[in-house]
Amino acid sequence: MGEDGRLQEPTRDDTSEPEAKRSDVAGHDTADRDARGRDVADDRDAADHGAEDRDGRGRNAEGRQAKNREPKSSISRRTFVIGVGSTVALLGLGSTKYLGTESLVRPPGGQDQTSLVGTCVHCGRCSEACLYHLIKSAKIENGIMNVRTPYLKFSDNYGGEVDALKYCDFCVESNDGMPRCVEVCPSSALSLEADFDPETMVLGVAELNKDICIAYRGDYCAYCYEACRKVRGDDKSAISYEPGSGGDGAPLPIVDPDVCNGCGACESVCVSTQATSAVDIHTRAITVKPLDV
Amino acid sequence: MKKTTMRHIVIAAVYCAFALFFIVGVSTGSYCGIGWSEISLLCPLGALLAMISNLTLIPQAVLSVAVAAVLVFVLGRAFCGWVCPVSLWNTITRFFTSKKKRDEHHAELSARDQAIAKAEIAKALQDRDSEVAGSSAADAKPTASAERTDYDAALAESAAGIATEATAAETLPQPTARKFDSRHAVLGGALIASLFAGFPVFCLVCPVGLSFAVIVLLVNLFGAGDVTWSLILAPVVLILEVVFLRKWCSRFCPISGLISLVSRASKTGMPQIDNEKCLESSTGVACSKCATICTYDVNLRHPEYGELPLHDCARCGDCIDTCPAHAISLKLVNAKPEAFKVLASAKEVLRESEKPVQTK
Numbered sequence: 260m261g262e263d264g265r266l267q268e269p270t271r272d273d274t275s276e277p278e279a280k281r282s283d284v285a286g287h288d289t290a291d292r293d294a295r296g297r298d299v300a301d302d303r304d305a306a307d308h309g310a311e312d313r314d315g316r317g318r319n320a321e322g323r324q325a326k327n328r329e330p331k332s333s334i335s336r337r338t339f340v341i342g343v344g345s346t347v348a349l350l351g352l353g354s355t356k357y358l359g360t361e362s363l364v365r366p367p368g369g370q371d372q373t374s375l376v377g378t379c380v381h382c383g384r385c386s387e388a389c390l391y392h393l394i395k396s397a398k399i400e401n402g403i404m405n406v407r408t409p410y411l412k413f414s415d416n417y418g419g420e421v422d423a424l425k426y427c428d429f430c431v432e433s434n435d436g437m438p439r440c441v442e443v444c445p446s447s448a449l450s451l452e453a454d455f456d457p458e459t460m461v462l463g464v465a466e467l468n469k470d471i472c473i474a475y476r477g478d479y480c481a482y483c484y485e486a487c488r489k490v491r492g493d494d495k496s497a498i499s500y501e502p503g504s505g506g507d508g509a510p511l512p513i514v515d516p517d518v519c520n521g522c523g524a525c526e527s528v529c530v531s532t533q534a535t536s537a538v539d540i541h542t543r544a545i546t547v548k549p550l551d552v
Numbered sequence: 553m554k555k556t557t558m559r560h561i562v563i564a565a566v567y568c569a570f571a572l573f574f575i576v577g578v579s580t581g582s583y584c585g586i587g588w589s590e591i592s593l594l595c596p597l598g599a600l601l602a603m604i605s606n607l608t609l610i611p612q613a614v615l616s617v618a619v620a621a622v623l624v625f626v627l628g629r630a631f632c633g634w635v636c637p638v639s640l641w642n643t644i645t646r647f648f649t650s651k652k653k654r655d656e657h658h659a660e661l662s663a664r665d666q667a668i669a670k671a672e673i674a675k676a677l678q679d680r681d682s683e684v685a686g687s688s689a690a691d692a693k694p695t696a697s698a699e700r701t702d703y704d705a706a707l708a709e710s711a712a713g714i715a716t717e718a719t720a721a722e723t724l725p726q727p728t729a730r731k732f733d734s735r736h737a738v739l740g741g742a743l744i745a746s747l748f749a750g751f752p753v754f755c756l757v758c759p760v761g762l763s764f765a766v767i768v769l770l771v772n773l774f775g776a777g778d779v780t781w782s783l784i785l786a787p788v789v790l791i792l793e794v795v796f797l798r799k800w801c802s803r804f805c806p807i808s809g810l811i812s813l814v815s816r817a818s819k820t821g822m823p824q825i826d827n828e829k830c831l832e833s834s835t836g837v838a839c840s841k842c843a844t845i846c847t848y849d850v851n852l853r854h855p856e857y858g859e860l861p862l863h864d865c866a867r868c869g870d871c872i873d874t875c876p877a878h879a880i881s882l883k884l885v886n887a888k889p890e891a892f893k894v895l896a897s898a899k900e901v902l903r904e905s906e907k908p909v910q911t912k
Binding site for chain 1: 573574577578579580581582584585586587589590592593594595598599601602605606610611612613616730732733734736737738740741742744745746748749750751752753754755756757761764765768772776778780781782785803804
């Protein structure tokens, strides 16, 4: 890297393509090539700056003797290269928005995912504030734009704990009905209207995978049904049991999508992965899906 | 304890505190957003990017920027020197550089700064020479002139030596400290990118954010068995930035670019040179060790020749620890900076070429 500290700066043509300096912005080469179109406009700027520069140097002979303490031009070649390079790289990163992002189950107040992703500064406060440790940071597999934005993970526990259910209750009892995550979010990425009602708020919809649900595979299992009844009450439960064609006529759980609010109690209690009735160890038989999927 | 040691301890302590609170569940946040209960402050850059992404004014974000501005007005760029983890990573990276390379690099910087110092000293002497000549012509006291003769002779000799080649003003190096530098260009790029993309793009690669993200990823790996490509990607991007963009703090960081927009108004807590003690001003010997050692590329003795201007001082204390004459101290409120000059009381003025150059 050139050092501007040297006393005599060799004369250089500022309009030349700064190829050698691309290595300054390591790891973003593809972005540079993608956004090549922008370089044309920037080269015109370079020509202007070059002219400015030469004027500055032309003036400088007298300037130095007049004790001129200002640098010879307001923008140095290195500044220009770094500025253009980084803008191009960041625009390249930003254009991942065209790849689209995975829709995730978001904490309360984050259901408008475009707004959430646009405003979240990835501080992690919501994650820390959640009493049930339900909020996690999304990973790169969820999409570049989603990285480190919050989502709800209900399966981060051992299933079957009906007495210690983990689900989002909007902090109704623990924080006077104001979800902690919304309260602590510094950029209002998670934000709720003043008149929001935890009774009617919906985070997502539970979806039952009949291929791995134990009940559908021929054994009696009622964990999700129990959990939903416990959380929502018998009359407002979203999971019902229908006598069905499961093995020996065992009853089968059915989710009513119009009633389900996506609280996640069913997913957190599902024992399918423990009973090795699963394709991978992370995905349970009943999972909460976001609304717009 | 040296200030350098102190500040590294503070940086490490803040980092560990954030990590610990995250693990234990005390909701204090991270560098990106810190707070207690419903009171929180954003990183000012994050605040601007969040607002630009959605083209909305967010009250807490506006407040965060205002609070940050006040803090910078009072503390200048102290965040960089005392809180930002990238400072710590840079120090660790230097630790991995071979001693030979470190010494070479130091010698290179030292040579640059001493050349600047010599030129500036020569010019200052010439300025004073013309002052002295002017005043002694008007001075009608014969007694004082005898004492001054030797001294004047030495002055004239050194000034003449330089004058034979060119006037001192013409041999002055080009000032390099600019009002705006590449960091501001990156800042502009980050703002433009967020406007275009509709989300805070820079936050994805911000090394400060990534430093905390590594903690989160590790905690989730060991606490919940979360295996993800992010676990490799986050530290790799961080390491690439620290190793390849090794002048991150001086040339790339948009946060420091943002800070420097306000820190130019800050006149508090900055190191100040006591001209009576400083080797350059009191004896005319080129030294500039404060400039060579400065982690943030400020030249305290000859500010216009630093890579960054004086207001980018991060209060790191390297110059204070390193000055051989202990001439530098932190001042609560700094006096208006004056042009460098060699004091009239300097007894020894040595020809620069004769004085052995002492490197670290």
